[in-house]
Amino acid sequence: MARIYITTPLYYVNAEPHLGHTYTTVVADTLKRWHQSIGDEAFLLTGTDEHGDKIAQAAAANETTPKEYADRISGLFRSTWDNCGIAYDHFIRTTDESHQSYVQKILQKIYDAGDIYFGEYGGFYCYGCERFYTEKELVEGRCPDHQTTPEYISEKNYFFRMSQYQPHLLETIQAKPDLIRPERYRTEVLAFLREPLEDLCISRPTSRLQWGIPLPFDANYVTYVWFDALLNYVSALEYRGEDALQTFWPKAQHLIAKDILKPHAIYWPTMLMAAGLPLYDHLNVHGYWVMDSGKMSKSLGNVIRPLEMKARFGMDAFRYFLLREMAFGQDAKFSEDALVTRINADLANNLGNLVSRVLAMQQKYFAGIVQPLSSAWAAEDTALRDTFAHAEQELNGFMADLQFHRALEALWSALDHANRYVVQTAPFTLVKDPAKQSRVGEVLHHLLEVVRTLSRLLAPFMPDTARQLRALLAIEDDPWKAPWGQGFVAGHKINPPKVLFPRIETEAKK
Ligand code: MSP
Numbered sequence: 001m002a003r004i005y006i007t008t009p010l011y012y013v014n015a016e017p018h019l020g021h022t023y024t025t026v027v028a029d030t031l032k033r034w035h036q037s038i039g040d041e042a043f044l045l046t047g048t049d050e051h052g053d054k055i056a057q058a059a060a061a062n063e064t065t066p067k068e069y070a071d072r073i074s075g076l077f078r079s080t081w082d083n084c085g086i087a088y089d090h091f092i093r094t095t096d097e098s099h100q101s102y103v104q105k106i107l108q109k110i111y112d113a114g115d116i117y118f119g120e121y122g123g124f125y126c127y128g129c130e131r132f133y134t135e136k137e138l139v140e141g142r143c144p145d146h147q148t149t150p151e152y153i154s155e156k157n158y159f160f161r162m163s164q165y166q167p168h169l170l171e172t173i174q175a176k177p178d179l180i181r182p183e184r185y186r187t188e189v190l191a192f193l194r195e196p197l198e199d200l201c202i203s204r205p206t207s208r209l210q211w212g213i214p215l216p217f218d219a220n221y222v223t224y225v226w227f228d229a230l231l232n233y234v235s236a237l238e239y240r241g242e243d244a245l246q247t248f249w250p251k252a253q254h255l256i257a258k259d260i261l262k263p264h265a266i267y268w269p270t271m272l273m274a275a276g277l278p279l280y281d282h283l284n285v286h287g288y289w290v291m292d293s294g295k296m297s298k299s300l301g302n303v304i305r306p307l308e309m310k311a312r313f314g315m316d317a318f319r320y321f322l323l324r325e326m327a328f329g330q331d332a333k334f335s336e337d338a339l340v341t342r343i344n345a346d347l348a349n350n351l352g353n354l355v356s357r358v359l360a361m362q363q364k365y366f367a368g369i370v371q372p373l374s375s376a377w378a379a380e381d382t383a384l385r386d387t388f389a390h391a392e393q394e395l396n397g398f399m400a401d402l403q404f405h406r407a408l409e410a411l412w413s414a415l416d417h418a419n420r421y422v423v424q425t426a427p428f429t430l431v432k433d434p435a436k437q438s439r440v441g442e443v444l445h446h447l448l449e450v451v452r453t454l455s456r457l458l459a460p461f462m463p464d465t466a467r468q469l470r471a472l473l474a475i476e477d478d479p480w481k482a483p484w485g486q487g488f489v490a491g492h493k494i495n496p497p498k499v500l501f502p503r504i505e506t507e508a509k510k
Helices: 019-037 053-061 066-083 097-112 162-175 183-192 225-230 232-238 242-247 258-275 306-313 315-325 336-366 379-400 404-425 434-457 463-472
Strands: 003-012 041-049 090-093 116-126 131-133 151-160 203-205 218-223 252-257 282-286 289-291 332-334
Touching: 003 019, 003 232, 019 041, 019 252, 019 282, 019 289, 019 306, 019 315, 041 066, 041 232, 053 066, 066 090, 066 306, 090 232, 097 116, 097 225, 097 232, 097 258, 151 203, 151 218, 151 258, 162 183, 162 258, 183 258, 218 225, 225 232, 225 258, 232 242, 252 258, 258 282, 306 315, 315 336, 315 404, 315 463, 332 336, 336 404, 336 434, 336 463, 379 404, 379 434, 404 434, 434 463
Parallel strands: 003 041, 003 252, 041 090, 252 282, 289 332
Antiparallel strands: 116 131, 116 151, 203 218
């Protein structure tokens, strides 16, 4: 049994949960469930990032205090994930007392070790990114991410000697080729490290910003949000005791999108080095969801909200689409047309039809009573079992590699095989021959094994569907892993079919 610690970014509380946040969180949830399904102990952390200029400004725009504003949006993130069925183990807020005191403890430690100094700095500051840009990094004088013109700010601040850790960081990334994955992001980080690193400004004067964690060694300053927020990954474990830090921390799998690669691949590891903490195990970086109309934004009115998707299409169908459509690491396009096409083709037709066909035949021919298997299986029966065994192996390999879309592809190709098995064995024809009744019973028994196997293998991706399948098979309490052929005793009664994924008619498309 391995231990695994999965984290999402801490989402800023200046925006309500949307498609992008949901994707990372669904991936984290799927990964956790998959690890548990193979017997690992898994811990999933998510939460909200609540300090800094950006939040203070959003609160002011909403005529409220930063704390009230953060409470409201953080609560919204939490209730959204609850409503979406995300199995997080802890929800951290950077305003939590325990987090704040942990940040101060680490700051003091690094300060005492001489890795934090006081100095003057002038630079182009983007409020959207909460960071300074060098002139070279700007595109035509604008922030490459927000397309806004950063403000030139010059002030006295505290700096973390990040540059000092550059050689060690480079060696570490080179020594562990899959530390940052997929490869393209590792390459990006290595390219970045070819230039000398600057030290990191880690404070903001309270004359300009009060909404932050006070520096323990100078009350005139608060902590820079990234230095505060990144530490959540370790501070969250503190509430479970030191032991958790030993057991879970070194097995950390961070999940982020490419927008926050630099803080996670450069600031964070150097902070850990300075704090004398071990490095995370993997930084897993995915691409961006883009809309047909370009970037998702409130002003364009094209923001996808998870609870609206759940209400209209069902959470599992939405999860399936997200996991099947995006190749982890690359950008993907979101459109309702593509979502509806996948629901109809993969879920309503392929999966849904197979399940309802099998259960309907079981009901019609045997009043739902499972028939015995003979000791000699036909070649096509063994082939069916082996196909699913092979798909499971492939699925596990792809999951370990975060290739969710390929894991689902592998499972759907086994589903295709099962559909062909129905056509090949033709129980609906055999049933007309009184001498073939026992063969019909066997064929359906094998097909029930298909449904049972699907309920197990689909569980990480579509947990509700998996539960529904088990309820239909009336095997809620059975052990998950009985081998093929031993999942049902003859005489067990299963339930009549029900529609799992209604076909979405094209009129419903927008
Ligand atoms: N607060 C920082 C993270 C601190 S972590 C210590 C932050 N917050 S955020 O609210 O902006 O969230 C960024 C993350 O949201 C991305 O890294 C990604 O996980 C998710 N996404 C937001 N928009 C996205 C897309 N359009 N597509 C895919 N995921 C994106 O950055």
